[in-house]
Amino acid sequence: MTTLLETRYRAVLRLLPASYRREREEEMVETYLWDIDRDLQDQSRPTLGEVASIAALAVRCRLGAPGSPRRYAVLGAAVRLFALAAVLLQAASAVVDRILELTWSFTHGASGRQMFLSGFTGRGATDTVVAVLTWTLPLLWAVAYFALLHDRRRPARYSALGAALPTLWPLVRPLTGDGMPPGVPWYETSAALLAWLPALALCAAHHRDAPPARLPAGSPGLVFLAGCVVTGGSLVLVPGAADFVWAPATGFVVGALGWLLWRVRRGDGTSPGAALALAALGLLVLAARVAALYPWLHVPGAGVLLGGGLGQTAALALLTAALAVVGGRDLARR
Template sequence: MTTLLEARYRTVLRLLPDYYRRAREEEMVEVYLWDLDRDTQDQSRPTLGEVASVAALAVRTRLAAAGAPRPYVLLGSAVRHFALFAVLLQAATAVVDRVLQLTWASTHGAREWDLFLSGFAGHGPTPAVVEIAVWVLPLLWPVGFFALVHDRRRLAQVSVLLAALPSVWPLAGPLLSGTVPGAPWFAAAFALFAWASALALCAGHHRDAPAALRPAGSPGLVFAACCVVTGASEVLLPAMADAAWAPATCFVVGTLGWLVWHTRRADRSAACGAPALAALGLLLLAVRVAALYTWLGVPVPAALVGGALAQAVVLTLLVVGLGVVARRDLGPRGGGPHAADVTRGT
């Protein structure tokens, strides 16, 4: 007769995918109930630690790398590709934004420099610490990227989680201070972009995952190229440079390059790159649309609105195109990974 505790354990184990539960459920239930008296099992329930352990196992088995059904292998590979692309984009954007800020402030006279420094002082010690953290912590995105490509997973995970923290401040700050947030939809979209990047890295690169993916070519050169494209988009077209312009432009250029490279490959082992880029494009499109939404009813230059609308259209077309490529690559005759995530170039 099934006890209440056993039924509760089986309910928790439903978090696991079917293929894993069919193979291991009975063994796991037996281990959980091994040294428990049957008379007390109706008054017990799984501990919080056991539930958390099963939840973590559910993530690892759903983002599998080997020995799992093909859909789970593909999902795990796609999440790892997404993490690589997204963290690279976040890293380039964070570095370029701060380099351009420092360059502008230090080359346009004492007034601009004082204005830059005033953002970190003059508001009390707590706001100053917050502003410094908001400015400094995103510089951990490149640390996370290079730690990831060198398979330093724990360092990469800690770095990206800390780097994503400042994205919450535009939403949490007004709640703590009682002020009205300036652009809540944009702040929410930007926070979603940052945390999706960080959590994908943490979830996809679990302890059972294969060695971290590496970009095609030297990671340093790829990062430098992204910085050049991101910086050039702001320097050459300063009238377009809102917070969404540079990362979206870098994504567009990088994705077009990836598509050209991908179509010339006979090997489709990197098939999961297309769905990963499509997901990243959707997030950037959400950021782009949210930025446009904040301009409703606000007098802004026509060039800025036109450029943002054009960028939104290009992002939409790229996402649709990447969806078509992903469907072709991951179809029954596609060349996606079946048993192991062996991709070394994206």
């Protein structure tokens, strides 16, 4: 006779893929019920730790654990590449932005240094701490990138989550009642998604059973340097159009276009799901680009910023659509 606890365990195990349950469900249920008295099983429930462990196993199985069906292997490869590309994009943007800010501040005399320091001083303790963390924590994207490519998965996870934290403050700040006017909600939401979706994808897809992260081409240092050159060059060459999305959007456009050209030369040698992974990242960047551009549509004198932003929007839309088409064809062919 089936007890209530066994029924509850089987309900939780339905989180796992059907193929995994067919092979191991009975063994897992027996293991969970092994040392529990049968008379107590109708008054017991699976523990929170057991439920969390089964949920984590379900995520690993659907993201390419050994022995998973091919569709899950493809999905896992795509999510891992999405996370890696997004972390690289934000790492290069964060490092370049802060290098350029420090360079400008300390090459413009005392007034430049004072302007830089005023962003951290002269305010309340909470605002000062938030300003310091907002400036420093995004540098952890670079730590996450290099840790991931050197197969240091736990530091990579913690670094990515820490780097994404500052994007939550604009969403949480109105709840603190500090009297500051609210920001632009759609931009703040898109910026949070651009940070948190890659961070969570990194934590989920680069699990302990996943293969080591690797770049399609080039060494980690050279690829990161190329990303810094592209994002930094876009800020230096077109400063009038540069907002918070300009550098990462430019980096994505150049990187995605380069990947498409490289794929044409290599034929079908790319990993399955790579195009769809880049298309998903392009969609995120496009959402942030549109959200950042919208408030400037009716601002006089913003012609350069609007022109650059609209050009980027068109390029992002075309590249994202092209990547989605290529990705769909790849999946159909395979």
